[in-house]
Amino acid sequence: MALNVPTELEQHIDEVITHYPQQHKRAAVLWLLHLLQEHFGHLGKEQVEWTATKLGLQPINVWELITFYPMFTAKPRGKFHIKVCRTLSCELCGCGGILERLQRKLGVKPDENTSDGLFTISTVECLAACGTGPVMMVNDELFENLTPDKAEAIINRIKTTGKLEPQPLPPVLPAHPLEKRVLLANMSKPGYKGAIEDYIREGGYKALPKALGMKPEEIVAEVKNSGVRGRGGAGFPCGMKWSFLAKGAGQPIYLVCNADESEPGTFKDRQLLHYDPHQLIEGILVSCYAVGAHAAYIYIRGEMPYGAKILIRAIEEARARNFLGKNILRKGFDCEIFVHRGAGAYICGEETGLIESLEGKRAYPRIKPPFPAVVGLFGCPTVVNNVETLSNIPHIINNGAAWFRGMGVPGSTGTRLVCVSGPVKRPGYYEFEMGKLTMRQLIYDLCGGLQEGRQLKGVVPGGSSMPVLKADQIDVALDFESLRKAGTMAGSGGVIVLDDTVDIVQSTLNVAQFYAHESCGQCTPCREGTLWMEKMLHRVKHGHGRPEDVDLLWDVADNVDGKTICPLGEAVAWPVKAFVTKYRGEFEKACKKNGKEATDEHR
């Protein structure tokens, strides 16, 4: 074999391969590619062929992944890869200026390498750190609250020292009196570092022995009773999902924790993963026991390398105390948790795209039915749950379903993590009982209102795929049902605030660009439709729109809606339709500017 892979690296790779069933070892491919790219800097033909041989694949199976997952590169990049977020929340906070400054400073265009081989700048989509936007990553380090000057200073420092300094995790924000912190409770305590000792000191790992003393059905019943709904986006009742599992087919059952957090405006799972990993791990272990799974995978988005490290360390800590592994707490239950890293594709958040990606393929969402509960990971019954959903489980076991139901309102029980980004005084994450606060309270009390001199124009309540609420619609209570009645959805809990300086056409374009970039391309309406919306918005934004374009835009969006393999079609159709409907005047105005004929560039 032409490629010289150091023994140590190969041993590491061989170890990673054991995390997956022998006949599905191709699932290790994303890990392998991460490790090889870390070592070699890029993934050329040799690396592709080496990986293919290692996993018994055809080289084309590896190559197609490198072109699908943007974190991988076939060509060498600079030693320091600067990734500037371009998505909505960061745009609202001025990320454009940063990109421009860095390009000027380094004299390169996006994705070009500087001649000294030190830097490459790329734009990337939402890094799940929107509350501290604008943000950028340099290799594995995240830099937050940037200004062009700060960004330039960072580059200068790297240049002079030749090194990249590790960035500390920012401190946890103190709770606002209107909050009720359950999931964020531990990390809000001074000195809490998220190590296993911290977690146990605060009462952690009590739910696990308790659960192991219960029957699995009792736990499922308890979770059902608690009324906890999925926090990943769709809000599906968690206990009900668990009871749909096709058990008894003689196949193993898998649990997958969805830590792909990539819906623009959402950065809550980031906190849970980085600051209190054991809460999640305990939740996973209890859930595995409840559903009869002996292996769980945490699919963490590729852009959270620290999160992956923290989780891996936490898993080892838990193993050392026999909370995990064989014969857990001598109760006869075996369970393993493995961390699986993504590589920069939003569509891996969609549960069947995630499963395909976990299996080592392009993240093409599957046609449903069959649902993952029947045919999921490696063809086996699988439960996919969000990080926040699973983090709730230990609390439900410890305190009981009645306690959980006591929080929130019927239909939306418990607390919810909501993250706010955009031009408010105190952006960030908040935890409160569902239905007990309105959007107005969230913006004006918890977040301290808009930045000086700004007026509210609208707010996106649940990640950028949810329909926008106008400024006069914010007296809506923050729970699943109330938001649905208001014509939108709670979604992922990512609240994006738009002020009066915001150009709605530009924001709609930004959103459309995101989904066009992230469409997997499997189905025609989404692949072509997202591109069309982007092109048309670009045209309108740049003064080449025609009056009929406003209706055409709505029409295309409407025709994508409900017609695609996965809900990404809706995820782009809904916001576009809502923006066009609710701010129609702005679109029409942009089209009236139409003095110039459409040129090729703006087609």
Place this chain on the structure above:
Amino acid sequence: MIAGKEISLTIDGKPCKGALGQTILQVAGDNGIEIPTLCYLKNLSPWGGCRMCIVEVQGSPKVVPACSTPATDGSTVITNSERLQGLRRLTLELLFSERNHFCPICPMNKGDCDLQQQAYGFGIDSIRYPYLYPALLVDVSGKYFGLDHNRCILCTRCVRTCDEIEGVHTLDIGNRGVKNQIVVDLNVMFGASTTCTSCGACVAACPTGALFDKSAAFHGPLSRCQQVRTTCTECPVGCGLVVYTKDNRIVDVFGDAESTVSRGHLCRRGRYETWVEPRPRILRPMVRRDGHLVPTSWGDAVHTVKTLISASNHGQNAMLVSPRVTNETMRTLQKIGLRFDHIGMFVADKESALCTSPEFSTDAMKRLDDADGMILLGAQPSREQGVVAAKIRVAVRKRGVKLVILNSRRSDLDAYADISAPIVTLERKFWNRVGEVLGNVKRPVLIYGAAAMTAVGVTILDRLTKVLTSQCNGGEMLAPIQLPTSTNSLALAAGGVEPVEDISTWLGVQPVNFLYVVASDEPDGGARLLKEPHVRAFLEQIDCVVVQASYESALTDVARVVLPSAIWCEKNGSVTNFEGRALPLRAALAPSGEAREDNIVLETVFA
């Protein structure tokens, strides 16, 4: 079709019956209801991406793709509402606006393009969205076909065909979303592919002008061609062909989906080589005068041959035929056999041993589909019987079939094998490994070719049979499959024609002074007879050599008389494939020039 419990549903108001496990599309089709499709192709796994086949199912708010949604008992399906037609129309519009579908300059224009047909069907004559037309690559580096990315609608029919039928997975989709593009190997030009076998199946599967046969391009739509269904005579598999012709000229050749042998698949030889490769045809009878072959009439040529035969009474008369002649020619040979002291057929190396006790492998193609273990001994299907090689690849890659290859020459199949031993050792350790690999196999099948017919080969065969019968775990060992390389050799041998490998020995046993060679449409014109140098000298000594062949070659240089044979697409009759099926040959073209079918020539000469 999956046999399942009967279900009833209502489609467009019509009560329909189907079987559990069928898709809505299948049930609708079986009940005479047509649903538009683009990415769907029979015999491939469903993709569900184009969204042309969307239907409404009562009780479901979303439309669902009929091609990939199972039909459920008692459901009510609507396939043709105004809403659906509107959505389909939009899908087409988006496809048309994405890439360059300017039809008048497309090789598939006027009838060969599913996309265009659909658009006509929906009455689309203009698009509401401005065209994007990114300028994409047109890859014409391949020998037989081109790939124009500008016409591609990303339906993945080619990708799935290459993966699921030919089994090589040369093609895939690279990039993401709207940047998706078909890629060849690790993003190389088609001509540089190291995995493509040029089977052309992807081209046949492509619904648009994105993949097109170079020789067929711009010769007018296939829908206006004549179609003749016949059989490939390049190897003993006998795949079904559909030959498209216009003005007595081949426009294209595709696999015949109705063929029980090949179900529409072909290899490069049957799909392209026979008609794309330039081969110098012999178009007229010729007689040697003053050292030169000069064209003459059939009457004169036949007369000359007859005179030469009667003049050669004092020695031996011999006839050598190509093993690819038809069964009808064989019957003629039986009739005229008395006139010759010997009739032999020139088979491939070691093939005579296969022919001494000719055995047909009944239902071999089906057995290859059923087997869960395969042992390939002394056979080179990826060189000689491409469609068998495709089956082996698919079996290994899609069904996890165990594969052991014992060949002296390497081939691409080695990459799929669990064990591939170039030189077989008879050591116990080796046999233990074979036993291990085949440990859980229940229905193994042994495929052996001519190269197995050596002393070592026969010992191995014996050994394998033992290993297999003891290993197949209470399952049954499927009867071995004999895989000859010459097209009709088994049938000819069964009909009493003697197989000949070593020509000079055969000719040298008794002095032959009249030799009649029926080379038929051997691609090399029969020149392989001369591959040992002294054969040529031998032939030069013989009083008279008559060559009946389709293509010019070194053999014609030593002939006194040359008679033009019809080629594969000009022949009628039948050949018998390695499974023992008599397969029909139907002439798609009138013979070129003055060529005639072999049996007609023989009957005229020996009347």
